[in-house]
Amino acid sequence: MSINATLIGQMITFALLVWFTMKYIWPPLFDSLEERKKKIADGLAAAERGQEEILLAEKKAKGVLKEAKEQSSEIVTMAQKRANEIVEESKDTAKKEGERLIIAAKAQIDQEIQQAKEGLRQEVADLALSAAEQILGAEIDKAKHQDIVSKVSNQLG
Amino acid sequence: MATEVHAAEGATGYIIHHLTPLHVGEGFWTLHLDTLFFSAVLGGLFLWFFKTAADKATAGVPGLVQNFAEMLIEFVDNQVKDSFHGNSKLIAPLALTIFCWVFMWNFMDLFPVDIFPLVGSMMGIEYLRVVPSTDLNATFAMSISVFCLIIFYSIKIKGPWGFAKELMFQPFGPWLLPFNLLLKLVEEIAKPISLALRLFGNLYAGELIFILIALLPWYLQPVLSFPWAIFHILIITLQAFIFMVLTIVYLSMAHEDH
Numbered sequence: 001m002s003i004n005a006t007l008i009g010q011m012i013t014f015a016l017l018v019w020f021t022m023k024y025i026w027p028p029l030f031d032s033l034e035e036r037k038k039k040i041a042d043g044l045a046a047a048e049r050g051q052e053e054i055l056l057a058e059k060k061a062k063g064v065l066k067e068a069k070e071q072s073s074e075i076v077t078m079a080q081k082r083a084n085e086i087v088e089e090s091k092d093t094a095k096k097e098g099e100r101l102i103i104a105a106k107a108q109i110d111q112e113i114q115q116a117k118e119g120l121r122q123e124v125a126d127l128a129l130s131a132a133e134q135i136l137g138a139e140i141d142k143a144k145h146q147d148i149v150s151k152v153s154n155q156l157g
Numbered sequence: 158m159a160t161e162v163h164a165a166e167g168a169t170g171y172i173i174h175h176l177t178p179l180h181v182g183e184g185f186w187t188l189h190l191d192t193l194f195f196s197a198v199l200g201g202l203f204l205w206f207f208k209t210a211a212d213k214a215t216a217g218v219p220g221l222v223q224n225f226a227e228m229l230i231e232f233v234d235n236q237v238k239d240s241f242h243g244n245s246k247l248i249a250p251l252a253l254t255i256f257c258w259v260f261m262w263n264f265m266d267l268f269p270v271d272i273f274p275l276v277g278s279m280m281g282i283e284y285l286r287v288v289p290s291t292d293l294n295a296t297f298a299m300s301i302s303v304f305c306l307i308i309f310y311s312i313k314i315k316g317p318w319g320f321a322k323e324l325m326f327q328p329f330g331p332w333l334l335p336f337n338l339l340l341k342l343v344e345e346i347a348k349p350i351s352l353a354l355r356l357f358g359n360l361y362a363g364e365l366i367f368i369l370i371a372l373l374p375w376y377l378q379p380v381l382s383f384p385w386a387i388f389h390i391l392i393i394t395l396q397a398f399i400f401m402v403l404t405i406v407y408l409s410m411a412h413e414d415h
Contacts, residue, residue: 003185003293004184004185005182005187006187006192006193006292006298007297007298010193010298013196015302017200017204017254017258018247018250018251021207021250021251024208024211025207025208026249028211028214029207029211029214029226030230032223032227033230036216
């Protein structure tokens with residue numbers, strides 16, 4: 001049990017061990033640890049960010065939904081208004097058309113009455129003329145008495 | 158210790174036989190082959206294990222080997238960060254090497270005391286002492302290496318003059334220079350000596366108790382060696398831990414400029 005050359009041998013071994021550990025063992029293991037730490041931290045941050053984004057998106061979606069609802073109700077109101085307008089318009093048109101038809105019919109009737117009157121007058125004149133012919137016979141010259149006949153027929157009118 | 162009484166028989170002979178290293182050479186140029194062999198094998202084991210882990214190291218999901226290696230790395234790194242605030246590429250790997258190597262040395266103590274000598278005697282090896290930390294040479298080799306690093310870093314960080322000033326003018330000022338110098342020298346020299354002797358003493362005593370238990374009748378041995386072994390698990394870890402932590406503390410003191 002004494003200090004001897006074993007000491008030197010042990011010191012050399014120790015130096016080799018420390019050198020090897022320093023060069024080939026510590027750096028890769030430590031780096032992988034650090035890298036994993038960073039990865040985990042990044043992952044956690046990303047998860048948090050994702051959650052925030054979800055909240056934001058939900059908020060946005062709610063806003064869009066609300067807007068859409070408002071728009072649709074507006075559209076419905078407008079459509080109802082328009083429908084009422086159309087109904088009113090068509091009522092108006094129908095009324096006008098009816099009036100127009102009535103006026104046209106009345107005009108036609110008047111015209112026909114006029115025609116009938118004309119026809120009748122002609123016929124009455126003819127009849128009166130033929131009657132006068134028959135009564136007076138050949139004495140009445142058509143050409144001579146034209147004035148009288150036309151007077152009569154005018155009076156008939 | 159009295160290596161010339163090998164021939165003694167009985168209990169004393171048994172104990173002495175167990176505490177005698179396998180050696181070659183004479184005087185200072187004696188080599189304790191068992192200490193050199195076992196510490197080298199254990200060191201190789203340590204390097205092999207961690208190299209395997211380092212080669213397969215990924216930042217993804219770690220395997221079993223990498224997990225264990227990383228656990229130790231983080232443990233050592235935390236210890237270093239707790240007491241050392243500088244930036245050094247050496248201290249953490251040094252601490253890891255010390256912790257693992259000393260722990261493995263000490264772990265050899267948990268093997269039954271007669272197993273390795275028995276195997277050795279079958280192979281024609283007369284003496285075999287398998288726990289390197291029961292050899293003063295091993296513990297001193299480590300603590301003197303640490304001491305050299307302390308001196309090296311003291312001079313490197315503080316400069317030769319700064320270190321000399323610290324030795325001469327602290328703690329009592331320039332008027333008590335010789336006294337300061339003496340105090341500081343004792344303080345510095347005490348570091349490697351206390352490191353080495355603490356580890357050696359604990360493990361030597363532990364081994365001796367195992368040997369004494371092995372001398373008792375067989376039916377008493379388990380009753381005593383079992384609790385002692387369990388207690389020893391604590392001691393071997395603690396001693397490795399103390400050696401590592403003190404190394405870190407001493408080196409961080411060497412880095413501090415007053």
